Amino acid sequence: xxxxxxxxxxxxxxxxxxxxxxxxxxxxxxxxxxxxxxxxxxxxxxxxxxxxxxxxxxxxxxxxxxxxxxxxxxxxxxxxxxxxxxxxxxxxxxxxxxxxxxxxxxxxxxxxxxxxxxxxxxxxxxxxxxxxxxxxxxxxxxxxxxxxxxxxxxxxxxxxxxxxxxxxxxxxxxxxxxxxxxxxxxxxxxxxxxxxxxxxxxxxxxxxxxxxxxxxxxxxxxxxxxxxxxxxxxxxxxxxxxxxxxxxxxxxxxxxxxxxxxxxxxxxxxxxxxxxxxxxxxxxxxxxxxxxxxxxxxxxxxxxxxxxxxxxxxxxxxxxxxxxxxxxxxxxxxxxxxxxxxxxxxxxxxxxxxxxxxxxxxxxxxxxxxxxxxxxxxxxxxxxx
Amino acid sequence: xxxxxxxxxxxxxxxxxxxxxxxxxxxxxxxxxxxxxxxxxxxxxxxxxxxxxxxxxxxxxxxxxxxxxxxxxxxxxxxxxxxxxxxxxxxxxxxxxxxxxxxxxxxxxxxxxxxxxxxxxxxxxxxxxxxxxxxxxxxxxxxxxxxxxxxxxxxxxxxxxxxxxxxxxxxxxxxxxxxxxxxxxxxxxxxxxxxxxxxxxxxxxxxxxxxxxxxxxxxxxxxxxxxxxxxxxxxxxxxxxxxxxxxxxxxxxxxxxxxxxxxxxxxxxxxxxxxxxxxxxxxxxxxxxxxxxxxxxxxxxxxxxxxxxxxxxxxxxxxxxxxxxxxxxxxxxxxxxxxxxxxxxxxxxxxxxxxxxxxxxxxxxxxxx
Numbered sequence: 001x002x003x004x005x006x007x008x009x010x011x012x013x014x015x016x017x018x019x020x021x022x023x024x025x026x027x028x029x030x031x032x033x034x035x036x037x038x039x040x041x042x043x044x045x046x047x048x049x050x051x052x053x054x055x056x057x058x059x060x061x062x063x064x065x066x067x068x069x070x071x072x073x074x075x076x077x078x079x080x081x082x083x084x085x086x087x088x089x090x091x092x093x094x095x096x097x098x099x100x101x102x103x104x105x106x107x108x109x110x111x112x113x114x115x116x117x118x119x120x121x122x123x124x125x126x127x128x129x130x131x132x133x134x135x136x137x138x139x140x141x142x143x144x145x146x147x148x149x150x151x152x153x154x155x156x157x158x159x160x161x162x163x164x165x166x167x168x169x170x171x172x173x174x175x176x177x178x179x180x181x182x183x184x185x186x187x188x189x190x191x192x193x194x195x196x197x198x199x200x201x202x203x204x205x206x207x208x209x210x211x212x213x214x215x216x217x218x219x220x221x222x223x224x225x226x227x228x229x230x231x232x233x234x235x236x237x238x239x240x241x242x243x244x245x246x247x248x249x250x251x252x253x254x255x256x257x258x259x260x261x262x263x264x265x266x267x268x269x270x271x272x273x274x275x276x277x278x279x280x281x282x283x284x285x286x287x288x289x290x291x292x293x294x295x296x297x298x299x300x301x302x303x304x305x306x307x308x309x310x311x312x313x314x315x316x317x318x319x320x321x322x323x324x325x326x327x328x329x330x331x332x333x334x335x336x337x338x339x340x341x342x343x344x345x346x347x348x349x350x351x352x353x354x355x356x357x358x359x360x361x362x363x364x365x366x367x368x369x370x371x372x373x374x375x376x377x378x379x380x381x382x383x384x385x
Numbered sequence: 386x387x388x389x390x391x392x393x394x395x396x397x398x399x400x401x402x403x404x405x406x407x408x409x410x411x412x413x414x415x416x417x418x419x420x421x422x423x424x425x426x427x428x429x430x431x432x433x434x435x436x437x438x439x440x441x442x443x444x445x446x447x448x449x450x451x452x453x454x455x456x457x458x459x460x461x462x463x464x465x466x467x468x469x470x471x472x473x474x475x476x477x478x479x480x481x482x483x484x485x486x487x488x489x490x491x492x493x494x495x496x497x498x499x500x501x502x503x504x505x506x507x508x509x510x511x512x513x514x515x516x517x518x519x520x521x522x523x524x525x526x527x528x529x530x531x532x533x534x535x536x537x538x539x540x541x542x543x544x545x546x547x548x549x550x551x552x553x554x555x556x557x558x559x560x561x562x563x564x565x566x567x568x569x570x571x572x573x574x575x576x577x578x579x580x581x582x583x584x585x586x587x588x589x590x591x592x593x594x595x596x597x598x599x600x601x602x603x604x605x606x607x608x609x610x611x612x613x614x615x616x617x618x619x620x621x622x623x624x625x626x627x628x629x630x631x632x633x634x635x636x637x638x639x640x641x642x643x644x645x646x647x648x649x650x651x652x653x654x655x656x657x658x659x660x661x662x663x664x665x666x667x668x669x670x671x672x673x674x675x676x677x678x679x680x681x682x683x684x685x686x687x688x689x690x691x692x693x694x695x696x697x698x699x700x701x702x703x704x705x706x707x708x709x710x711x712x713x714x715x716x717x718x719x720x721x722x723x724x725x726x727x728x729x730x731x732x733x734x735x736x737x738x739x740x741x742x743x744x745x746x747x748x749x750x751x752x753x754x
Contacts, residue, residue, distance in 0.1 A: 033513075036514055037513070037514050037516075037517035037518070038517055038518065038521055039517060133396065133398050133399075134398075137398075137420070137735070141420075209511065210511065210583055212511070213736075220735075221404060221405060349513075350513070350514050351512075351514065351577075352511070352512065352581070352583055353507065353510040353511040353512035353581065353583045353584050353587060354510060354511025354512075354583070354587075354736070355583060355586070355587075356586070356587055356734060356736045356737070357420050357734055357735075357736060358734065359583075359586055359587075
């Protein structure tokens, strides 16, 4: 019974909670970017713009449902659905913590790879169905990008698979615990090469800066989703942010030890790393935000932020209880690492200009694929000795 | 040219007038082969307001605020050119104090215009952060304008014959403080872009314009200097006392988009140099020359050009001895420089077209007038 229950609950949580999480990732992205760019970001809706994502979502849902006259209605309808569906489906094999996984299939990695490739189908169909020039160019760019980078991506995935001797996501994490090292540092540190290839190729595959050619704003207006608005556009955005999240999760699972804390097989570090870090982090953030909120002038904002701070502190203190700790700490480490990777992606977005189409192809075919092949060879030899 | 079957593969893409990176209401019809551009067709006129015709129906003084609205990013330079032209018609010269203040404000405006160009150009290439940094510094320039004459963009800072506003207390200090801060900020932009691999890849060798092309098309300003011709009206035919200042004309040799970027960056540093020299010794004395209340220049015609941030900005005025000009003709740098678009964009990719439009540094208010 519990075998069925946990996956079921998880599925419901993912479907219901992920959209909320996703809009808040967007808020975090906007805030972090604003910080890079010497401005404040959203500040009007709620204290420090905390309710901005909800307002945005509401606006998008309430918008008129517009389908251009010339568009292919059926495909136009299904394209955003495909984009979102594939991205969310990939969640099903991600192990967030021991046993917190919808389905531990033995070809999990293959499944994620397939879903990642399929999500480009939504983009291509969306661009095609719009029956308009800019979306069409965006769709063409997207398909070319996908084909070029899928190969390099798969090559990079092979290294941790060889080390773990399994395609199952759970098994890959377990293997990292057994071998006592995150795969990022495996094979005398040489695994960093496939990690870098993986990050570059997957950022290209999900079309984020500096590889955001399918929706290059300054060139193609809005690329493939130029003609989409309202809820359909929201679905594309949801799919995109879900893809970002999945990529970060996969990177964490394959290379950064998934839910494992650092030095997972050194027992005496359990107290400082298993208890100390999460408790201090949450309680510290809570207390700090209460202290900062006390200086606010606006009364509702003050109360709201103090309330949030108190909740965070309470959560942090609750982590000191061993029963809670066992359940939550793996999730904590998993999402912390995921957060670091997502922050890195936002950082890239704030820093880099966009590649040109031909340069993108050059990097994919002349740079990443040969590097990926060599990395496999070297990793295979290193793993054998 | 005879039509072949292959022509059927051409995709005609309408870029603009509403497009994020045509800098206003420029419309470019691109002929594409895949992503490759085989031809461009510039369609302008969406912002045409008949500024030249308005000039013929206003008195000389009344027309002055209108010229600010042509290149609204460099209103001070526009006003300076117009005032110099009318002063030449009247055969008066602005007193030294007025000339110095004019130079300071015009150079500050050059910095502001280049900053806006840098931010939007970077945005076109896909880097969103520099825009916010450049706008932050531009804000400081605008604050100086606001303190001086109350307006930030369309300043109408000068009057025919000199200055209307007295320089406010602390003007020199604020200008020098800006120079101090700004030089470090230019270094900051350069750290972000100049050696950024993607930035270099995107700009190097894109939109090459040889010196011969520039001369043929009448291209001026930073664009011709990036092609290796050291042509700067501030040196070639000094006006408003530019001959007293010590500054260099930055040039580069390749004439590509990267060189134009480097030239403009270097120009901002040179502007700081000029401002420093000027702000440290603003001469005392009157700030207006003797100009009659009703400006009625003698019959004649005059062409005066200044080095605006975007190139040679010329005013051709014909006077018939009445209170309104008989003919006003403006030679806007943006309009002339825009002619080079087709030559630069042929054979490039769509992404390059965006970079090329950005590197020309057009302001549609000036192109269409």
